[in-house]
Amino acid sequence: MTSIAAHPISGPTPQLLTSQTLQQLGLRFGIDYQIDGACAGLAPVAQGSVHDVSLPNSLHLTLSDLQVERTYWSASRRSVPWFICVVLEGHINATVGSQCFALTAGDGLCAHFNPQHSLTVCQPAQPRLRTVNLAVLATHPHGLPLPPAKPLLHHWRLPESLINALRDTIDQPPNACRQLLVWQGLALQLLGHGLPSGPQPPQKAHAEPQRPETRLTPRDRQCLEQLHQRIAEQPMLTYYLHDLARDAAMSPSSLRQKFRACYGYSVFDHLRQCRLAQAYRDLQRGYSVQQTAHACGYRHATNFATAFKRAFGIAPHEVHHRH
Known part of the structure; x- marks a missing residue:
């Protein structure tokens, strides 16, 4: 996924995002980050605020408001049924497979992707980037359409009333009980406007x-x-x-x-991703690729290297040699 909007950058304690903190976020959410040019682990890539809001019925919001000081890319490796991103200020470029869109303020995208065809988002250096991301973890609680068999990237334009409602709400403290209800309503509006119209039938009880x-x-x-x-x-x-x-x-x-x-995702998809995240940390600590592969349950280091690179976009020996 990508960055997402919340508190104003002008707040008293903006969060610094470095290559190190992005790497930690990537391990948690299955995202591979790349930063333009050489960048030390503690050098700022962006500053501002990133906030997660878990909503009922398998909806998850990420809100961010960032000053991007160095262009960076995010490649989402995990798959969810539907993912929506809207830009409130600034601009990004999104790619899935052969589809590519440039989004500016008021634009939205709806995506379905998988580890083989990831959602790649470029966040160019800019004074302010404010976005709202919505991940749908399960479709049936809302009777949503099933995702397509192939990766998809759908571009849409938000109604002015929805843009204004998002801008008004995003600056409020997101943890208050009433705010969670407001965000739940806005999330459903994002789904109503952003899901593509297509041949996928909605889920039905008899299906x-x-x-x-x-x-x-x-x-x-x-x-x-x-x-x-x-x-x-x-x-x-x-x-x-x-x-x-x-x-x-x-x-x-x-x-x-x-x-x-x-x-x-399945139980064993979760286990596999957690093992690979642990492997990344073990390689940083100096374990060999062979040791790490065996600890992850792989008999052959080549199979481990293939899975690792698919998850993180980097070969395990590169992580090992960096540290």
Whole structure:
């Protein structure tokens, strides 16, 4: 994904984004960042504010307001059913496969992408870049269209009333209870205006015989959050679906469906990404590529190197040699 807007840059304590902090964000969200020219780890790339807002029903907002001092690119490796980005101030360039759009204030994009065809966004150096990003982690809670089989990038123009509402809301403290309700309403408006009109049929209850199994109760969400965190904190352990399902008091098929419904990716996609993130940190600490590959469960370093480069856009030996 890319940067996103929140508090004004003129605030008392703007956040500094360096290549080091971008790398940390990338490990967390599955994003590969590249910075124009040589840039030391603590040299500023941008300054301002970036804020995440988790909304009910599998919606996640990222708000940012940045002064971009050095052009940088973000390549999103993880896949979600739908991703929306709108520009409130400044300009960016977005690419998925052969599709490419230049976005300025008032423009929006809706994307579906995958690790093989990532969403790449260029954030040029500029005095102010304010954006709002919305990731849809599961489509069925809102009856949204299924994503297409192939990557997609759809460009659209926001109605003036929605632009004004976003600009008015983005400067308010985002954690207040009432503000969360406001953002939830705005997120639904973004989906209503930004999703492409196409042949993809909306999800219907009769389209999937096991639809009731994908409805998440509060207990389901609590169990899934605990499982998600457990894997993130201990990715190098050996996990079996049957054992995870037993711990969550679910059947294996129910766990598969509910985990994907909650997060937009499978249990073992999450495990793989967490292991690769741990591998990145191990390489930084000086572990060899062979040691790191074996720790991740790869018998052959070449297979590990392929997966690592697909996830981060850089070969593991390059990370190892840097440190």
